[in-house]
Amino acid sequence: MSRLLSKDFLSGVMFIAFGLVALYFGRNLQMGTTVRMGPGYVPHMLAYIMLALGGIIAVMALLTPGEQVETPKWKPITMVTVGIVCFALLFETAGLIPALVVLILIASLGGEEFKLTEVIMNMIVLSILCIVVFKLGLQMNISIIRGVW
Amino acid sequence: MDLLHNLTLGLGVALSFQNLLYALVGCMVGTLIGVLPGIGPVATIAMLLPITFHLPPTAALIMLAGIYYGAQYGGSTTSILVNLPGEASSVVTCLDGYQMARRGRAGAALSISAVGSFFAGTVGTIIIVIFAEPLTRMAQKFGPADYCSLMALGLVAAVVLASGSVLKAIAMVFLGLLFGLVGTDVNTGAQRFTFDIPELSDGIDFAPIAMGLFGIAEIVVNLEKHMTRSGAIKVTSLWPTREEIRRAWPAVLRGTTLGSILGVLPGGGPTLGAFSAYTLEKKISKRPGEFGKGAVEGVAAPEAANNAAAQTSFIPMLTLGIPSNAVMALMVGAMIIQGIQPGPEVMTKKPDLFWGMIASMWIGNAMLVIINLPMIGIWVKLLTVPYRFLAPAILLFCCIGAYSLQNSTFHVMQVAIFGVVGYIFVRLGCEGAPFLLGLVLGPQMEEYFRRAMLLSRGDPMVFIQRPISLGLLIATAVLLVLMALPSIKKAREEAFQEEG
Numbered sequence: 001m002s003r004l005l006s007k008d009f010l011s012g013v014m015f016i017a018f019g020l021v022a023l024y025f026g027r028n029l030q031m032g033t034t035v036r037m038g039p040g041y042v043p044h045m046l047a048y049i050m051l052a053l054g055g056i057i058a059v060m061a062l063l064t065p066g067e068q069v070e071t072p073k074w075k076p077i078t079m080v081t082v083g084i085v086c087f088a089l090l091f092e093t094a095g096l097i098p099a100l101v102v103l104i105l106i107a108s109l110g111g112e113e114f115k116l117t118e119v120i121m122n123m124i125v126l127s128i129l130c131i132v133v134f135k136l137g138l139q140m141n142i143s144i145i146r147g148v149w
Numbered sequence: 150m151d152l153l154h155n156l157t158l159g160l161g162v163a164l165s166f167q168n169l170l171y172a173l174v175g176c177m178v179g180t181l182i183g184v185l186p187g188i189g190p191v192a193t194i195a196m197l198l199p200i201t202f203h204l205p206p207t208a209a210l211i212m213l214a215g216i217y218y219g220a221q222y223g224g225s226t227t228s229i230l231v232n233l234p235g236e237a238s239s240v241v242t243c244l245d246g247y248q249m250a251r252r253g254r255a256g257a258a259l260s261i262s263a264v265g266s267f268f269a270g271t272v273g274t275i276i277i278v279i280f281a282e283p284l285t286r287m288a289q290k291f292g293p294a295d296y297c298s299l300m301a302l303g304l305v306a307a308v309v310l311a312s313g314s315v316l317k318a319i320a321m322v323f324l325g326l327l328f329g330l331v332g333t334d335v336n337t338g339a340q341r342f343t344f345d346i347p348e349l350s351d352g353i354d355f356a357p358i359a360m361g362l363f364g365i366a367e368i369v370v371n372l373e374k375h376m377t378r379s380g381a382i383k384v385t386s387l388w389p390t391r392e393e394i395r396r397a398w399p400a401v402l403r404g405t406t407l408g409s410i411l412g413v414l415p416g417g418g419p420t421l422g423a424f425s426a427y428t429l430e431k432k433i434s435k436r437p438g439e440f441g442k443g444a445v446e447g448v449a450a451p452e453a454a455n456n457a458a459a460q461t462s463f464i465p466m467l468t469l470g471i472p473s474n475a476v477m478a479l480m481v482g483a484m485i486i487q488g489i490q491p492g493p494e495v496m497t498k499k500p501d502l503f504w505g506m507i508a509s510m511w512i513g514n515a516m517l518v519i520i521n522l523p524m525i526g527i528w529v530k531l532l533t534v535p536y537r538f539l540a541p542a543i544l545l546f547c548c549i550g551a552y553s554l555q556n557s558t559f560h561v562m563q564v565a566i567f568g569v570v571g572y573i574f575v576r577l578g579c580e581g582a583p584f585l586l587g588l589v590l591g592p593q594m595e596e597y598f599r600r601a602m603l604l605s606r607g608d609p610m611v612f613i614q615r616p617i618s619l620g621l622l623i624a625t626a627v628l629l630v631l632m633a634l635p636s637i638k639k640a641r642e643e644a645f646q647e648e649g
Contacts, residue, residue: 008314011577015320022312022327027340034607039334039341042595046327053320060316069576076372077572081543081565087548088561099547107541113374114537120536126545138203140553 006066012058019050020092079110095146096135152278155504162505163512170209170451171204173520175212179219180521184227184528188543189237191582192478193369195359196543199550206487207502211482211509217476218270218459218510221419222517225262225452228529230255238419238455245440245447248279251445257389259525261445263518264511265401269453272405273412273460277467277507281496284468288493292593294601294611298621300594303471305625306414306454307586315632318583321574324548325584327593328353336599348559355482357551357560358588361567362574362581363475364519364547368540387522393445400430400446401453408454412461418474422458423451460510467503471590475582478589540608 032038332352
């Protein structure tokens, strides 16, 4: 059981998965001939190599003891990802400042310590910095708050 | 005469006000991130890629190069004063640098490392100038098959020198090549792996992937760790004693030589240079017992080596278009964003960019010595900024940068996706650098492969019949066989253990 959770075994599985995905979505691409290769030739070749390498890595991991995967801490990766997604959704619809406030708030929640006053200070400093650098400095075409500036 | 002419051309470009300014900005940013642990040059350059889109090509590359070698300087400062390596390449500097600082020789260690780095940087730049032209001329004789083999050699060598499992690193290279295929096939116009998303028909953009894999994943990993900071040691006099100078300069010379050689190798670079230089000094020293207790040579040699290697690692990228490490892969990405195809043509078609960038490296190195020594106090103060302020700020710049690539939030989403992918890679012990190299070289390699097969009428023997290609393939095979030998495997594992 423990060997199924080793870093090497799981990476082997990951490579096999990528190979299968490439084969599945590349199934309609023309292979062509070795002289005139179609768009599918190299993708198929790479997919099979991925499957073979993934298989070797996984099998070798089962035969030899390897390093275990550390139990991931879910909070930082979830908060950071959710923060970026929220930023992407808010940036064009609501503007830079709302997107920034949400991103900083969510990302700060992902850390170990959270002090609201510090986070608010951080938001203010970064808002000013972003306006100066991106809006005034680089003259980027972005709205600070949608409909206002 | 040609050399002199090229150098004057380069200096003319590099000394323009705009380019000087960007070199300065690059050096300052580089030093800053070098000082701050938890954010390295790869992540920073990845995050700044979109911004370079708004700059002229020469200025953009000068700034990015400045970040790279600036980080080498900055990293050593924190190694010496707080025993915290800002960069992987200055890990060894901690060993003796911090001990020197504890004995009250902090100033001497800092100035020796700065002057040694400057000397090494100068030598590195001269080496680039000397070797750039012959190498470029050689590369222009390459046919498609030769190029394909050269890229294979570059990729394999990068794998050999990456830490961790060789097999996994090779698989990462292929995964990178696979991701490089996404988009419209140039020869037939067929859509490959685009999932009917119009944004993907031009291929996956390089910058969001690099930002996600290196920037976001690095932030998340750092957020998981609890970071503690110790107080910095006060710097008194910057002057080394006569004895220290006498012991340091031969070490600087040896470090520079070793670093310059290791920097050129694919997969080499500052970190490898620094470690090897330290090991060499320890081996040949008459007083090996002093190492780890504050030996001057233990600071001088690795510091010179990492800077020399940082410079010479530009050689394969500038002349052949083959990046030798992750930072160089990002530089290739920056050139492609600017519409420049890296390779031997850059020197002939864009001499001002080529020589301007090289000249700016030397100017940048001089700037670093001048700005760094007096500003050490300020840099050390920056260390007290807690990571919980930095992490959201870095994230924010990533997001805005990704958006600004094409004014589309699709790229921001890509950053989020590749952040998760990068995190999985880290957790599974898969290196990001081979993936990035595969991704950068993928489209070109397929192109050369298909062209070579077309020219040879589908005969794969073409790769063996052309002497250049054959030589490169033999070198690749030798590398792979060497890796499989048990004794070398063991030595390699030990070397990387020391590093980790």
